[in-house]
Amino acid sequence: MLNPLWLRSFSVLVELGSFTRCAEQLDLTQAAVSQHIQKLEERLGPLLIRRPRQIELTPAGRVLLDYCKEVSAADLRLQNRLSALDELLGEVGLICPGSIGLMVFPLLLDLQQGNPGLVIRQRFAPDWEVLEAVLDNRFELGLTTIKPDDPRLSTHRFAEEPLELIVPAAEQVDSYDDLLRIGFIDHPDGRAMANRLLSRYYPDTPGISKLPCRGFINQIGLILEPVARGLGCTVLPRYARQAFSRPEAIKVIEGPVVVMDTLWLLHRSEWPLTARAERIIQQLRSHLQRI
Known part of the structure; x- marks a missing residue:
């Protein structure tokens, strides 16, 4: 050995x-x-x-x-397995997209602070990395915006995540032409999210394909900074916008419909979740229902 x-x-x-x-x-x-x-x-x-x-x-x-x-x-x-029955002792790994990650991170810290024997590992990652990490047993829990069909994964609907069109607070947006003037701040999921939202808000327009790109940010916590400075608009899940530290510098443009992404909770299907993972899931669900 x-x-x-x-x-x-x-x-x-x-x-x-x-x-x-x-x-x-x-x-x-x-x-x-x-x-x-x-x-x-x-x-x-x-x-x-x-x-x-x-x-x-x-x-x-x-x-x-x-x-x-x-x-x-x-x-x-x-x-x-050695500590699976103790909901206040041991480690739980959660890997998830950045938007929901920003929202639940303070709650996870509260849980760990109140239970010193609990160790929580959280990682922000795109959907494909979440799937790989859970399948490889590197993280016990995962959240994704796609529903996988791998039989090794147990998948449950976890939450709905509304998408939002976010612009600088000083901008007036009455039509698609205003977005052409403002421009777009892109991010790793930006074009896909914008396509889903703009096709519902402005169905008779070219959507994201014609909006001039004013910048690109790959860090979820920084995407709204250029928007707050008046450099462009973007599309993000509501949870990411709610975690932004300067809400007075941005505003949300309401559309004719609410565009939702579904978040799916994943874990390996071959063995049951630990008691501490079940506790964390319960706490997260309760928290999301209140916001």
Whole structure:
């Protein structure tokens, strides 16, 4: 059996791409990290190609990295099972889109602050990464805006997330022509969200395809900053807008219909949720029903 310390050094080294940073994170010397890699290579053959400022994995290195992920997932499952019946003790991982993530993050902090034995890991990610993370057992819970059909996943309708057309507070929007003048602030899901909303708000127009792009932001917490500064409009879920710290600088343009996205709760179907995960789901549902 491979030494778990060697595997840990290998995983962190690949993640950080630097022997120096790996040693610092693990509180080891560089010599110790190098020795761990050497021991692995004596057993498995060459794992790394060392280049200036870059580390490249050999085919054997890629296989070992997959093995490290499997070991880590198995260790997490063991910890979860050992404390599965205690709803106030242990770790829960939640991976979700940024908009709903911004909304529930303060609630998760409240839960953890009130229950010191509870450890909550939250990650913001697009739908495809959420699916992969839950399937790989890296996160117990996931939220997505698409309903997967993978039989390994248990899927439940979790919440409705209204989309909103958001413009600078000083702008007057009476027609699609006003959006052409204002321009669009894009983001990773921006065009898809805008297509869904604009096709319902302005059905006889070209939609997002003709709006001039005034900028692109890939950080959910910053997308509304250029809108607040008058640089363009955007389309976001309501939860992201409600989490913005300067609501007086933006405004929502109401349309003829409400455009909804459905959020789906995912977890592996092969085993039941831990008691602490069930508790968190209950708290989140209750919170969302009140807003």
